[in-house]
Amino acid sequence: MHLITSSVGRKLLMAVTGMMLVGFITVHLLGNLSIFAGSEAINIYAEKLHSLGPIVWIFRLIMLGLFAVHIALGIQLTMENSSASPEAYAIKARLKTTFAAESMIYTGLILLAFLLYHLLHFTVQVVHTDAVATLQPLVNGRLNVFAMVGNSFNSAFVSIAYVVAMCALFLHLSHGLQSFIQTLGLNNGPSQDKVSAIGKLVAIFFGLAYIAIPLAFLFHIVKI
């Protein structure tokens, strides 16, 4: 009970769910990067994934739970925090905090909007349906996920939407990763700045790696 009502308890839940989401985006990235391994690789990966059947659904439910907790607490904590500091200073210097730290709720909400769009795009397949059509005909008896992704990202609009969302991911992680270490109490003082620097580097890696996928198709570095 204390864990879901107290200040520090809820921060811990944010941190743990946030880190599990990072676990998810790591696995997801590894899968996605298979587009660089030829047109067949991601089709095989997608087929394997779908053959897992009920496990996929269990996994989806867990993801839903993680997002629900992370988002609900994120919004609740942010609202409490703004009501705790109702009056703004006429002048306020920024001493140490970063743009990324100040915009966590906004980058989070951008990620939420992106998540919904992304699911409608590639999972439910109800937006950009002309690209989805390329799933048929089958290639070597498999759905042509590679062509679906490629045709979607050939549109500058779609690519830019993905790039913008991944910039939000970069910002969210550049504060979030080191925040996780601090919230779990794993910082000893001298480690502080190093952890922040490493967190930023990892965030840059995630951002660039994800952005590379739409751009690779948009600029025909990877051809369909």
Next chain:
Amino acid sequence: MNLTLHVWRQKGPEAKGELETYQAKNVSEDQSFLEMLDDVNEDLIKAGKDPIAFDHDCREGICGMCSQVINGKPHGGQERTTVCQLHMRSFNDGDEIFIEPWRAKAFPIHKDLIVDRNALEVIMQAGGFTSCHTGGVADGNALLIPKPVADYAMDAAECIGCGACVASCPNSSAMLFTSAKVAQLAVLPQGKGEAKARVKNMTETMLSEGFGNCTNHYECQEACPKGINVKFIATLNREYIKSFC
């Protein structure tokens, strides 16, 4: 030197405040910031006006009473310096200086630059103590405390409870203050017994007194006139996790 001051004036807790402009003339660079304000106040009194109300007591950087946000920085932003220890030599002739009170829902404004910081006291009452029989003076080396532990506790104990951490925090969180107390007592043998209840009660009181939640901006560490490190917040978080074990 001559300065232009923009000072927050507010008649009482319910009154609407605003920034008013004053000229500080012939300020000596050897004066402290509070002495400069004393002179401004003398002029105000001579002119039959209400002097600027501000908190102060020791004027030597140890009591934690002085509390002003100067140009957007609590205590003026000089490293490890309280307002009373800030000297006018850090300013230049012709400077415009904004002086505001600590701003947080948990610190209601009494008058002008004076805020009510009782909420920090309430957090202390929730666990910032040890319940042990003090008896007579203990034998010097009866209770052995390793030097690194003593140093760690002393670093945390440097906190003077001024509230600059809250004033600088975008969330008006009192985590640095609370964590300094939790960490200081958690590492010492006298404090270990109540460690679990302490961290829960003090963090709970933080919330019920209207402070925000820490989101690791680390503004507090930079604002702290005693250089309290955010590693104590990590210690508080660790103590909190341990309280469930």
